[in-house]
Amino acid sequence: MSVSAPNQDRDRSGRSTPIIDPGNQYDERTPLLGEPREGRPPAAPWSTVWAQSKGMVLVMLSQFFGASMNVMTQMLEWKGKNGEGLHPFQILFARMSITVVVSYLYMWYAGVPHPFGTRPVFGLLMLRAAGGFWGVYGLYYSVQYLALSEATVLTFLAPILSCYACSFFIPNETFTWKQQVAGLVSLGGVVLIARPFSAASPPQTPPAGPGIENSHRGSEADHVAATIMALVGVMGASCAYTAIRMIGQRCHPLVSVTYFSSFTTIVSLVAMLTLPSVPLELPGTPMEWSLLVGLGVCGFLLQFLLTAGLAYVPPSRASEKTAGEEDGDETDDDDDDRPQERSATSSGSRATSMLYTQMVFAVLYDKMVWGSTLSIVSWIGSGLIIGSALYVAVARERGPR
Numbered sequence: 108m109s110v111s112a113p114n115q116d117r118d119r120s121g122r123s124t125p126i127i128d129p130g131n132q133y134d135e136r137t138p139l140l141g142e143p144r145e146g147r148p149p150a151a152p153w154s155t156v157w158a159q160s161k162g163m164v165l166v167m168l169s170q171f172f173g174a175s176m177n178v179m180t181q182m183l184e185w186k187g188k189n190g191e192g193l194h195p196f197q198i199l200f201a202r203m204s205i206t207v208v209v210s211y212l213y214m215w216y217a218g219v220p221h222p223f224g225t226r227p228v229f230g231l232l233m234l235r236a237a238g239g240f241w242g243v244y245g246l247y248y249s250v251q252y253l254a255l256s257e258a259t260v261l262t263f264l265a266p267i268l269s270c271y272a273c274s275f276f277i278p279n280e281t282f283t284w285k286q287q288v289a290g291l292v293s294l295g296g297v298v299l300i301a302r303p304f305s306a307a308s309p310p311q312t313p314p315a316g317p318g319i320e321n322s323h324r325g326s327e328a329d330h331v332a333a334t335i336m337a338l339v340g341v342m343g344a345s346c347a348y349t350a351i352r353m354i355g356q357r358c359h360p361l362v363s364v365t366y367f368s369s370f371t372t373i374v375s376l377v378a379m380l381t382l383p384s385v386p387l388e389l390p391g392t393p394m395e396w397s398l399l400v401g402l403g404v405c406g407f408l409l410q411f412l413l414t415a416g417l418a419y420v421p422p423s424r425a426s427e428k429t430a431g432e433e434d435g436d437e438t439d440d441d442d443d444d445r446p447q448e449r450s451a452t453s454s455g456s457r458a459t460s461m462l463y464t465q466m467v468f469a470v471l472y473d474k475m476v477w478g479s480t481l482s483i484v485s486w487i488g489s490g491l492i493i494g495s496a497l498y499v500a501v502a503r504e505r506g507p508r
């Protein structure tokens with residue numbers, strides 16, 4: 108480089124004052140204690156760990172707010188003393204309308220460029236919106252008749268399907284036959300949770316919590332129907348996750364959130380205006396208002412953190428190691444491209460695997476709020492799904508290496 112040679116001459120002549128090019132903060136400086144030979148200041152260990160783990164941490168935090176949102180939804184759908192519980196469309200309208208307002212206000216305040224997206228990613232944004240709607244509606248419907256932990260564990264099929272879809276649509280993504288077998292094993296876990304042919308063991312519904320009556324004593328048919336709707340939600344969520352991965356950092360995360368929330372708000376409003384069984388009504392008690400507001404806040408944080416975590420691509424460690432050798436390597440551009448592609452694939456797998464942490468929060472909420480636990484058969488099915496999904500995440504990360 109033309110700038111480094113003069114700096115090196117001054118260092119050899121005994122000059123101790125560093126000369127820093129204002130156009131590049133990483134040009135040669137006077138060596139500090141422990142400074143690497145390529146002239147870059149040493150990165151703090153915590154900052155390196157954070158840079159590599161930021162996507163995983165964001166997704167894990169999103170799952171806490173997701174589990175909190177789900178238990179609030181279940182409480183609204185199991186409302187007791189004031190009559191029938193709220194319909195999923197009513198809850199979706201309340202939650203998503205709050206998310207739309209908060210998202211647009213934040214983008215206006217922060218000056219986010221292209222708040223309505225750009226033409227190249229418009230189709231992917233619409234796919235993310237439609238898939239996200241079916242994903243959340245399937246979940247909201249299923250928690251009416253399934254325990255929160257059971258409904259949550261069914262959603263763990265979505266990351267597996269998303270990994271399979273990304274292997275087709277994203278370069279350098281692989282999905283081996285072993286990982287496909289893991290997907291079939293997870294389907295066996297779904298059967299154990301659904302128990303569609305077991306008439307002897309009725310489905311477990313969450314017992315009433317403090318001040319909440321359990322008025323939705325679902326039958327076995329309701330249990331199976333809820334499982335089917337949960338699987339429809341899995342397909343929708345898979346489309347949403349795949350679209351988010353394909354969009355990447357080509358638009359701000361809140362743009363994706365506003366597309367999804369706006370689409371869901373419009374569909375829910377149309378459903379309430381056209382379906383006689385789903386009236387457009389306001390909450391009747393302060394508790395319902397509090398739950399709906401909390402639902403909207405948790406929903407916004409869930410979508411923002413989830414989108415930001417899945418779209419985040421950490422810096423390539425391999426490219427950092429070879430940064431000081433780029434002057435003498437004519438094929439450096441090709442070498443940099445390959446580690447960056449592997450890094451993007453690896454980071455997506457690790458971030459996606461954090462979706463499974465919601466099961467921990469769901470089981471905790473089931474015990475604290477409803478006082479219920481999974482049956483032994485459901486625990487076995489849950490273990491099959493979680494184990495298979497975690498294997499897929501690890502295998503996908505190791506596959507390209």
